[in-house]
Amino acid sequence: MAEEAKKRSRGQWFREMKGELKKIIWPSRQTVLKNTGTVLLCSLIIGACIWIFDFVMVTAVQMILSLFGG
Numbered sequence: 001m002a003e004e005a006k007k008r009s010r011g012q013w014f015r016e017m018k019g020e021l022k023k024i025i026w027p028s029r030q031t032v033l034k035n036t037g038t039v040l041l042c043s044l045i046i047g048a049c050i051w052i053f054d055f056v057m058v059t060a061v062q063m064i065l066s067l068f069g070g
Contacts, residue, residue, distance in 0.1 A: 027035075
């Protein structure tokens with residue numbers, strides 16, 4: 001008896017899932033490509049900022065250490 005109820009609830013869950021998936025509005029290929037390009041560009045810009053900051057900080061630390069004979 002309990003197994004039948006589980007099977008029924010599982011079947012109902014899948015039917016409800018299918019109904020919810022039909023409501024999704026998928027983005028167009030153009031939208032996906034535009035968003036992907038935006039993410040890549042932002043990642044490159046942030047990566048460049050981190051690289052520049054790291055370079056400046058390493059140079060500053062090396063300069064300070066050389067001044068004090070480190």
